[in-house]
Amino acid sequence: MKDMVKASGNTGGGNGTGITRRDFIKTSAAASLAAAIPAGLGLYAAGSEAIRVAVIGCGGRGTGAAIDCMDAAPGVEVVAMADLFAERIQSSLAKLREKHADKVKVRLERCFPGFDAYKKACALPEANLIIMAAPPGFRPIHFRAAIEAGKHVFMEKPVAVDPVGVRSVITSSVLATEKRLAVVAGTQRRHQARYLEVMKRIHDGAIGEVVGGQCYWNQGELWVVKREPQMSDMEWQCRNWIYFTWLSGDHIVEQHVHNIDVMNWAFRATPVKVMGMGGRQVRTGPEYGNIFDHFAVELEYPNGARVLSMCRQTAGCSDRIEERVVGTKGSAFGYGEILGPNAWKFEGDEVNPYVQEHADLIAAIRAGKPLNEGRRVAESTLCAIMGRMSAYTGQAISWDWAMKASKLDLSPVRYEFGPHAVDPVAVPGKTPLI
Numbered sequence: 001m002k003d004m005v006k007a008s009g010n011t012g013g014g015n016g017t018g019i020t021r022r023d024f025i026k027t028s029a030a031a032s033l034a035a036a037i038p039a040g041l042g043l044y045a046a047g048s049e050a051i052r053v054a055v056i057g058c059g060g061r062g063t064g065a066a067i068d069c070m071d072a073a074p075g076v077e078v079v080a081m082a083d084l085f086a087e088r089i090q091s092s093l094a095k096l097r098e099k100h101a102d103k104v105k106v107r108l109e110r111c112f113p114g115f116d117a118y119k120k121a122c123a124l125p126e127a128n129l130i131i132m133a134a135p136p137g138f139r140p141i142h143f144r145a146a147i148e149a150g151k152h153v154f155m156e157k158p159v160a161v162d163p164v165g166v167r168s169v170i171t172s173s174v175l176a177t178e179k180r181l182a183v184v185a186g187t188q189r190r191h192q193a194r195y196l197e198v199m200k201r202i203h204d205g206a207i208g209e210v211v212g213g214q215c216y217w218n219q220g221e222l223w224v225v226k227r228e229p230q231m232s233d234m235e236w237q238c239r240n241w242i243y244f245t246w247l248s249g250d251h252i253v254e255q256h257v258h259n260i261d262v263m264n265w266a267f268r269a270t271p272v273k274v275m276g277m278g279g280r281q282v283r284t285g286p287e288y289g290n291i292f293d294h295f296a297v298e299l300e301y302p303n304g305a306r307v308l309s310m311c312r313q314t315a316g317c318s319d320r321i322e323e324r325v326v327g328t329k330g331s332a333f334g335y336g337e338i339l340g341p342n343a344w345k346f347e348g349d350e351v352n353p354y355v356q357e358h359a360d361l362i363a364a365i366r367a368g369k370p371l372n373e374g375r376r377v378a379e380s381t382l383c384a385i386m387g388r389m390s391a392y393t394g395q396a397i398s399w400d401w402a403m404k405a406s407k408l409d410l411s412p413v414r415y416e417f418g419p420h421a422v423d424p425v426a427v428p429g430k431t432p433l434i
């Protein structure tokens with residue numbers, strides 16, 4: 001991976017944070033007392049030590065994940081915030097304080113804007129858990145920095161946008177295991193009761209041998225950030241990140257990775273070969289960057305089974321977000337249902353899986369038990385990337401080639417605000433396989 005070359009960002013606050021002290025105090029009125037108290041070190045007995053969180057990427061999910069983490073267990077505090085844009089830190093902080101004023105111990109000098117904000121957050125001795133929810137193109141570099149700094153990690157999916165990034169995440173995950181650090185990925189279905197129960201039944205043979213399946217993420221359109229005249233290429237792309245392959249991986253990677261991960265879970269394997277197609281038929285304007293709006297991909301598993309994977313972001317069409325696993329003696333749905341001789345339906349209670357994943361992470365950290373989902377989520381991310389690469393180029397792709405030989409690295413040469421040309425939209429049969 002190329003390294004972050006240059007720190008940048010809005011540092012107009014005069015205190016290096018991009019946030020004025022007056023603004024900081026304004027958003028912290030309700031919690032100003034709590035904010036003044038330093039993060040407690042050693043406040044909790046052994047086995048329940050304080051979890052002190054630094055958030056990297058303070059948008060919708062970073063804010064949500066920080067709240068989920070504080071909801072998940074006692075003794076969790078948020079101590080630092082890092083984002084490319086200072087105003088995202090401000091708005092996120094206001095939401096955190098609204099929900100958990102007593103647990104938010106963020107000081108102005110622990111708010112970091114800019115491309116190198118992640119380095120400062122990872123280096124903080126006050127933080128022992130890093131929540132990562134910046135666009136996935138940055139994840140491999142952020143993850144490596146956190147593990148090298150000896151921090152536990154919660155990282156949102158997907159964890160890379162290209163095979164070079166996937167290999168970096170796997171290397172960092174190995175280092176995390178060596179350092180006895182816990183890593184949980186935001187594939188919340190892996191922590192959701194209905195999924196856990198249906199998977200246990202599948203693996204115990206309730207539908208016989210698994211011989212096929214289908215998975216879908218078909219939905220309408222998402223938000224768009226319009227380009228303002230003062231925005232550089234880089235600023236606009238980072239704000240409108242879901243539409244640029246180097247930042248999001250395309251929607252097959254950014255969203256559909258959830259369903260592909262479930263199929264890998266059912267098969268207890270990753271596909272040996274992937275062949276897909278897709279295109280950009282409805283969202284064709286420049287505000288939609290260079291991603292496709294639909295994909296259909298076939299995943300071939302080691303036992304010869306073939307799985308159809310389909311995803312679409314188009315308004316006015318049928319929606320379906322689901323996984324169906326086909327066996328020799330029945331079929332199963334990820335949401336918790338089995339059809340066939342061993343018919344069953346999930347009827348239990350369920351903790352919000354977005355909270356449960358943090359509860360599991362915190363329990364593992366406090367018990368000193370190994371929990372590292374880094375390699376698994378990196379592999380599922382690679383499957384989705386292979387689907388995109390196959391659709392973009394028109395070529396079938398083998399797992400071994402993608403994992404070991406592909407040299408695709410979409411990261412820009414320099415991370416700084418300024419010119420950054422958009423790669424052309426892929427054309428199957430012409431776009432080269434790298």
Ligand SMILES: NC(=O)c1ccc[n+]([C@@H]2O[C@H](COP(=O)([O-])OP(=O)(O)OC[C@H]3O[C@@H](n4cnc5c(N)ncnc54)[C@H](O)[C@@H]3O)[C@@H](O)[C@H]2O)c1
Pocket residue numbers: 056057058059060061062082083084085088114115117118133134135136138156157158186187188238254255
């Ligand atoms: N598990 C889930 O169900 C789920 C749901 C939504 C999003 N996500 C994932 O969470 C991640 C974030 O998505 P979101 O919806 O919160 O997007 P968002 O746009 O709301 O937030 C992203 C934030 O990252 C910031 N950012 C951009 N570049 C950065 C950098 N280099 N360093 C630090 N911060 C940077 C942005 O300014 C923004 O505040 C994505 O990977 C997405 O796929 C997961």
